[in-house]
Amino acid sequence: MGKIREFFNGVVSEMRKVSWPKRKELTRYTVVVLSTVIFMAVFFALVDLGISTVFRWFLKA
Numbered sequence: 001m002g003k004i005r006e007f008f009n010g011v012v013s014e015m016r017k018v019s020w021p022k023r024k025e026l027t028r029y030t031v032v033v034l035s036t037v038i039f040m041a042v043f044f045a046l047v048d049l050g051i052s053t054v055f056r057w058f059l060k061a
Contacts, residue, residue, distance in 0.1 A: 021029065
């Protein structure tokens with residue numbers, strides 16, 4: 001039991017050293033991540049649509 005308590009005391013000690021982002025930074029990072037994900041999803045959807053169209057055109061001929 002002593003080793004478990006020592007482990008969690010170490011975890012709490014390390015968590016106090018962490019520099020957590022402020023609300024403004026967190027909001028900015030969230031917007032960047034979401035916009036990147038949306039952009040990549042649209043990009044790959046368009047690429048997939050283009051490739052599918054080309055394959056359908058080749059198979060049709």
